[in-house]
Amino acid sequence: xAEHVKEVPERKRDDFLxxxxxxxxxxxxxxxxxxxxxxxxxxxxxxxxxxxxxxxYNGMPIGCHxxxxxxxxxxxxxxxxxxxxxxxxxxxxxxxxxTHDISGSTMYTTHFPCNECAKLIIQSRIKRVVYLHHxxxxxxxxxxxxxxxxxxxxxxxxxxxxxxxxxxNLSERPS
Ligand SMILES: Nc1ccn([C@H]2C[C@H](O)[C@@H](COP(=O)(O)O)O2)c(=O)n1
Ligand SMILES: [Zn+2]
Numbered sequence: 001x002a003e004h005v006k007e008v009p010e011r012k013r014d015d016f017l018x019x020x021x022x023x024x025x026x027x028x029x030x031x032x033x034x035x036x037x038x039x040x041x042x043x044x045x046x047x048x049x050x051x052x053x054x055x056x057y058n059g060m061p062i063g064c065h066x067x068x069x070x071x072x073x074x075x076x077x078x079x080x081x082x083x084x085x086x087x088x089x090x091x092x093x094x095x096x097x098x099t100h101d102i103s104g105s106t107m108y109t110t111h112f113p114c115n116e117c118a119k120l121i122i123q124s125r126i127k128r129v130v131y132l133h134h135x136x137x138x139x140x141x142x143x144x145x146x147x148x149x150x151x152x153x154x155x156x157x158x159x160x161x162x163x164x165x166x167x168x169n170l171s172e173r174p175s
Contacts, residue, residue: 024132027110044093103124110131111132112129114141122149131157
């Protein structure tokens with residue numbers, strides 16, 4: 001064979017990122033955009049045809065500047081904490097969707113959805129939720145969310161990574 005022709009491998013590479021790892025990676029990378037000093041959450045909506053149609057992370061509403069809004073957990077009432085204002089990652093992923101009908105889709109989320117996001121997920125006709133963390137399963141908010149999903153027939157699954165961690169190299173130097 002001519003010396004300049006690269007030997008083409010006969011088989012595909014086998015260490016490619018599997019679909020589920022890819023989709024949870026998109027949710028996890030989206031979470032890296034969050035300004036929440038305590039909990040960064042990301043969500044990705046994937047259609048049954050494996051198309052990415054929505055990404056979101058927890059953040060303040062449009063026009064509510066991050067440096068003006070409260071990011072604390074404690075205050076004399078809700079209006080003095082982030083909880084009264086922050087948009088959840090799941091809601092933002094739904095609001096950011098780039099197609100009208102997301103029925104039958106799967107939401108990959110770094111954290112188990114709250115009851116308010118569960119309602120949005122159900123009403124959007126998302127049929128499956130894959131989550132990475134579930135910090136407070138006994139919290140009434142998440143008990144209510146689980147009841148909503150179970151009653152509405154939305155399947156919930158804890159994410160199991162094929163690759164427990166991935167590295168992204170954004171520098172020009174080859175990894
Ligand atoms: N499924 C969830 C759960 C929480 N979030 C957001 C809401 C807050 O920004 C933060 C939670 O704050 P913490 O009480 O852990 O300090 O995460 C979400 O977007 N989706
Ligand atoms: Zn929520």
